[in-house]
């Protein structure tokens with residue numbers, strides 16, 4: 029369980045999160061929506077302990093991570109896998125090396141075992157044929173798949189964090205990544221691998237999530253399911269979800 033308890037964070041004079049509170053289970057499928065600069069990426073960094081809030085508590089499985097040592101923090105971070113915005117890959121490494129990177133770096137496994145794990149992961153994500161390709165030879169969608177494979181290698185997360193996983197992709201490719209996100213989150217709660225996807229594309233969010241949070245001016249201006257989202261009386265949010273009327277009934 030993730031719990032934000034009155035979390036505030038400013039950069040200089042700019043308030044990014046303003047006494048924000050919410051709770052989420054690891055098995056939930058959550059989309060965090062909001063315009064550019066509203067603090068979506070910041071929220072993920074706080075969950076990972078890559079940033080510390082100015083005030084408030086962030087509890088992961090009941091432990092306040094804002095007061096942990098770096099080694100305790102690492103342990104908490106292992107509960108999550110993050111796919112960063114743009115899913116940046118190492119340009120000078122092929123797909124195999126990109127996915128093997130953290131195993132080689134942080135585990136003492138022999139190369140044969142690493143190769144077995146990487147191959148298994150690539151097969152799962154339908155990437156086997158691209159194993160020796162360089163990132164520049166791959167389409168945007170394939171690069172994003174490799175980024176997801178890389179985030180999963182060497183760890184057994186309880187929850188995935190996707191930062192703008194479909195941004196910059198054409199609609200068909202974005203749809204393909206949404207399918208992959210759904211496949212990885214298949215199964216019944218509470219066993220399933222849940223996720224938080226941060227996005228400003230509400231049309232992609234509805235393909236994967238069943239809970240929606242809308243960030244505005246440091247607050248959660250909306251938190252609810254799709255039917256509530258479609259019925260929102262908030263004029264700004266209504267504008268945000270307007271495009272939904274064209275793509276779902």
Ligand SMILES: Nc1ncnc2c1ncn2[C@@H]1O[C@H](COP(=O)(O)OP(=O)(O)O)[C@@H](O)[C@H]1O
Pocket residue numbers: 039044062063064065066067068069070071
């Ligand atoms: N390390 C930082 N130092 C100063 N300002 C930052 C830093 N990280 C983010 N910001 C600012 O905080 C705001 C929220 O950033 P971010 O969480 O990346 O927004 P979003 O992901 O919703 O587009 C933005 O205005 C951004 O410029």
Ligand SMILES: [Mg+2]
Pocket residue numbers: 068069070113191192
């Ligand atoms: Mg962002």
